Each structure stands twice: as C-alpha cells, then as structure tokens.
Amino acid sequence: MTVGTIAALCLGLADPAHAVRRGTWQSDVWYVYWSADTTWTLIEPHLLYPASAVIARYQSSGVVYIYGPAVSNPNSRYHSTSYVYNAVGAYVGNYFKYQGAHYKI
Numbered sequence: 610m611t612v613g614t615i616a617a618l619c620l621g622l623a624d625p626a627h628a629v630r631r632g633t634w635q636s637d638v639w640y641v642y643w644s645a646d647t648t649w650t651l652i653e654p655h656l657l658y659p660a661s662a663v664i665a666r667y668q669s670s671g672v673v674y675i676y677g678p679a680v681s682n683p684n685s686r687y688h689s690t691s692y693v694y695n696a697v698g699a700y701v702g703n704y705f706k707y708q709g710a711h712y713k714i
Contacts, residue, residue: 634705634714643714645703649694650714652705655682662691663711665701672701674711 634641641660642653654660662677677693691705704711 630703630714632714634712641705641712641714643703643705645714647700648696649692650677650703650705651690651692652677652714653682653688653690654680654705654707655685656707657683658708660691660705660707662693663704663706664693664695665704666695666698667701668698673698674704676706 629644629646631644632642634643639654639656641656643662644651645664648664650662650664652660652662659679659681661679663674665672665674667673675693675695677691680689680691681687682689703714705714706712
C-alpha cells in the first residue's frame with residue numbers, strides 16, 4: 610500500500626460509499642483516538658499498557674480477528690499508532706484490543 614493510498618483512506622477519499630468514522634474512546638484517565646472504515650482500523654492509544662488495532666471479518670471459517678502491532682503511549686507526548694488493513698471476507702466490525710479484551714469502536 611502506497612503512502613498516497615493510506616492518505617486517501619485516512620481522508621475518506623478511497624471509496625465515497627464508505628464514510629470514514631473517527632472518534633475517541635475514553636475512560637476516567639486513559640483514552641484512544643481512532644479512525645476506521647470497513648477495511649481498516651487505525652488507533653493512537655494513550656493507555657497504561659500496549660493496545661492493538663483490530664478488524665473483524667467474516668471468512669469461510671467464521672469471524673476472524675486481524676490485529677495490528679501493539680503500541681503504547683502512556684504519555685500524551687508520544688504518538689505511536691497501530692494500523693491494520695484487511696479486505697478478505699465480509700466486514701464485521703472495528704475494535705481495539707487492550708489487556709486481552711476487545712473494545713468496539
């Protein structure tokens with residue numbers, strides 16, 4: 610995937626039928642910035658422990674969860690991101706994984 614393709618995806622230009630969703634998941638202290646579409650998930654977690662971007666797709670074997678790299682930004686000065694892309698099968702949902710649990714975004 611080229612930088613231009615990634616930029617188009619992030620700006621929602623790759624497929625006008627699918628609008629890019631953006632938001633923030635927040636608890637009392639920690640938060641996760643996220644962007645997502647039906648083929649990718651991008652997160653910037655500001656949590657105590659590492660978190661991964663996740664996309665769920667329905668394939669012949671059932672629902673499959675595909676994970677991006679685990680990243681940690683315990684301080685707001687850091688800006689590491691986790692990105693995952695997959696277009697195989699039917700879209701199920703976007704999540705992030707943190708300490709073994711999946712959180713829907």
